[in-house]
Amino acid sequence: MSAPTATVALLGNPNTGKTSVWNGLTGGNAKVGNYPGVTVERRAAALKGHPSIDLVDVPGAYSLVARSADEQVALDVAIGLAGEPRPTLVVVCVDATQLVRSLYLLVQLQEFGVPCLVALTMADEAGPAAPDPRVLAHELGCPVVPVVGRTGAGLAVLTQAIVAAVAAPPTPPAWRWQPSPALARQLTAVAAAFPAGWPPSDALALWALQCVGDDELARVPPAVRAAVAAAAPTEAVDDEAVLGRYRWLDERVAHLMKAAVDRRRTERVDRVLLHRGLGLVIFAGVMFVLFMSLFAWSAPAIDAVEAAVGWLGHQVRAILPDGIVEDFVVDGVIGGVGSVVVFLPQILLLFFLLGLLEDFGYLARVAYLMDRIMRTMSLHGRAFVPMLSGFACAVPAVMATRTMERQRDRILTMLVIPLMTCSARLPVYTLIIAALFPSTTFGGLSTKGLLMVAMYAFSIVTSLAAAWVMARTVKPLKAKRLPFVIELPPYRAPRLVDVLRMMWRKTSAFLREAGTVILGCTIVLWALLYFPRHPAAGAPDFAAELAAADSPAAEAAVAHARDQALLENSYGARLGRAIEPAIAPLGFDWKIGVGIIGAFAAREVFVSTLGVIHGVGDDEGSLQDKLRRERKADGSPRYTPLVGLSLMVFFALACQCMSTLAVIKRETGGYRWPVFVFAYMTVLAWVASFLVFQVGSLLA
Amino acid sequence: MSSLADVARNVPVGITAVDGERGFRRRLLELGLTPGATVVIRNVAPLGDPLEIEVRGGRLSIRRDEAKHIRVKR
Numbered sequence: 075m076s077a078p079t080a081t082v083a084l085l086g087n088p089n090t091g092k093t094s095v096w097n098g099l100t101g102g103n104a105k106v107g108n109y110p111g112v113t114v115e116r117r118a119a120a121l122k123g124h125p126s127i128d129l130v131d132v133p134g135a136y137s138l139v140a141r142s143a144d145e146q147v148a149l150d151v152a153i154g155l156a157g158e159p160r161p162t163l164v165v166v167c168v169d170a171t172q173l174v175r176s177l178y179l180l181v182q183l184q185e186f187g188v189p190c191l192v193a194l195t196m197a198d199e200a201g202p203a204a205p206d207p208r209v210l211a212h213e214l215g216c217p218v219v220p221v222v223g224r225t226g227a228g229l230a231v232l233t234q235a236i237v238a239a240v241a242a243p244p245t246p247p248a249w250r251w252q253p254s255p256a257l258a259r260q261l262t263a264v265a266a267a268f269p270a271g272w273p274p275s276d277a278l279a280l281w282a283l284q285c286v287g288d289d290e291l292a293r294v295p296p297a298v299r300a301a302v303a304a305a306a307p308t309e310a311v312d313d314e315a316v317l318g319r320y321r322w323l324d325e326r327v328a329h330l331m332k333a334a335v336d337r338r339r340t341e342r343v344d345r346v347l348l349h350r351g352l353g354l355v356i357f358a359g360v361m362f363v364l365f366m367s368l369f370a371w372s373a374p375a376i377d378a379v380e381a382a383v384g385w386l387g388h389q390v391r392a393i394l395p396d397g398i399v400e401d402f403v404v405d406g407v408i409g410g411v412g413s414v415v416v417f418l419p420q421i422l423l424l425f426f427l428l429g430l431l432e433d434f435g436y437l438a439r440v441a442y443l444m445d446r447i448m449r450t451m452s453l454h455g456r457a458f459v460p461m462l463s464g465f466a467c468a469v470p471a472v473m474a475t476r477t478m479e480r481q482r483d484r485i486l487t488m489l490v491i492p493l494m495t496c497s498a499r500l501p502v503y504t505l506i507i508a509a510l511f512p513s514t515t516f517g518g519l520s521t522k523g524l525l526m527v528a529m530y531a532f533s534i535v536t537s538l539a540a541a542w543v544m545a546r547t548v549k550p551l552k553a554k555r556l557p558f559v560i561e562l563p564p565y566r567a568p569r570l571v572d573v574l575r576m577m578w579r580k581t582s583a584f585l586r587e588a589g590t591v592i593l594g595c596t597i598v599l600w601a602l603l604y605f606p607r608h609p610a611a612g613a614p615d616f617a618a619e620l621a622a623a624d625s626p627a628a629e630a631a632v633a634h635a636r637d638q639a640l641l642e643n644s645y646g647a648r649l650g651r652a653i654e655p656a657i658a659p660l661g662f663d664w665k666i667g668v669g670i671i672g673a674f675a676a677r678e679v680f681v682s683t684l685g686v687i688h689g690v691g692d693d694e695g696s697l698q699d700k701l702r703r704e705r706k707a708d709g710s711p712r713y714t715p716l717v718g719l720s721l722m723v724f725f726a727l728a729c730q731c732m733s734t735l736a737v738i739k740r741e742t743g744g745y746r747w748p749v750f751v752f753a754y755m756t757v758l759a760w761v762a763s764f765l766v767f768q769v770g771s772l773l774a
Numbered sequence: 775m776s777s778l779a780d781v782a783r784n785v786p787v788g789i790t791a792v793d794g795e796r797g798f799r800r801r802l803l804e805l806g807l808t809p810g811a812t813v814v815i816r817n818v819a820p821l822g823d824p825l826e827i828e829v830r831g832g833r834l835s836i837r838r839d840e841a842k843h844i845r846v847k848r
Contacts, residue, residue, distance in 0.1 A: 137804045141797050172832030175806045288797060309796055316803040320811075324830070331831055350820045442835055446821035449837065455824075557801050560835040562826060 086167030088134030094223025251318025267301035368466035375419035383412030410596035429573030452545030464494030
């Protein structure tokens, strides 16, 4: 394969069918990464059949005028700033059903003198209303190729047109409006301040006059900022530019639509799905199916994965000799791989369902239906599905935040998802409630059941409250307000091949980037609780006792005592003792501390770690008895219901899950946000448990 | 003069002005909501917000709070 000789950028408004065009042009085999400095996905791939032409996908944008760093990517790629190669050609996806609005971006691009080519998408949806491509091409002064990305119609022609346009001579800037003399003077003054790497164009000067000032853009040189400040642009600049462009589009392009777009089919479906009563009932039903499939229906697949990992470990144990190597391979490596692949059923299932809903056009409607509720907590309507998924597992839920366009919305949602009661917290709550709370009834309902419901309600309230607070206090989230825009796309039958492709992309990214971190952490945790592999001095001779045991029951008792002694002397347990002063005010002893450390691998590991440290192995019934019978030095019960409540509150709020942190690191492209999540949730958990235990002790 | 938030469904109105902080206002303009354009509210979400509007032959949904920044007249 020869080195690429031409770079072609693919731009367009959100929801213009850009993704299908991209898949059709490249065959879907993209190198995926992030744009430097922002967590916006950067995809690049060769044009299918033309390895010398490199295609770069740009996130959907309504305008080149950006305010936040993630929006600026469109401009960087289109004109080759910030280390991006200057494209030979920009392919602009233009939605035939939203012709004028989607051409606004093209008019902006042409002011830069960037050679453009229009891929006219959704021509099938526009039907007889669609404009004549030849007439449109004549008006725009650039080639126009109608494509239907989903069926592939027109893609061969588009590919040929790209190859031809790449070879064509560059085009001069084309302005569809005439800047006033006052604006022209401002443009010249600002362009004079540009650094060497910036093209001295009026178009870039206009861009600077529009967005430098109250932006969050990095990489704008101080000289440019000073020049813009000296020019003191006002709203008059925006009026002149935006109205000028739209005036031209209204006069020259709008009439090319042969009729109003026929939206009756979609409107008929919307009358049901967005209906005040029925629409909300259907919505609840769809969300119930989504939730149940993650929460319950994925269980057989998860069990099968766990059984397979267990079987593999068993086989390896049979082959390898007893010892550290065997334990490392089975409990560290195989167990670690198991803790990664155990997420696959939920990830595959969630992205399969999300892909279907997105393709059908319903996901945008979920945002439309739920925005009224979500926005009171400063969340985007699209945050609903990820947060609901958080009740099953935070890992796929965090991955699902990519459906939101703005970085600020994505990060805020990721910060609160780990507060939702995920299914791994259930075994912990179940153990604590069963062991430490009496079986009484309250208003005819079992208090144990009510307690579980209360924990769910608690997590909903805390996550929404946390979103509200953080949107107002954490600086990068207090972004300037931009109009919230949702487009409701026409309904369409989902295409399985697109859904499966997206599923595969998500899953492989998870395995590659988050999986390695999870594997590494599992091995570290295993080593913490495994070494130094000898009991403390003065421990009984377990080997002799084991040999002397005369019944299987006696043998098991000795084995449990041995495992307990080994764990009690492990580095992890020493760490547990070391943190005891920090957790004692919450009502926890060092044994709970060891359980909390073990729970980092996955919250439910708390139960098995606690079983071993109490010398009862993995029998949960005995563990419950043991917890109830534990006494303090003064003979009073060590684990009271109040300790149980404090512990549940701690588990509800603490980010006891390295997999969640690993996936947040992948999605945000750095350690900053996972560290923040861990810190704020740990502090929150400590303070809340402290209050529960101390106030509860005073009242008792 | 009233705002787009006060207009009933399927009643075409003309935009007379768009206000709000500069970057916010500019984005509304760039979406085609410019003075002089005709806009119609086509749908209201079941919980009363957002509003699906039609402008320049295209559709998009914006929040009621944003529609309040768009001055209109019949």
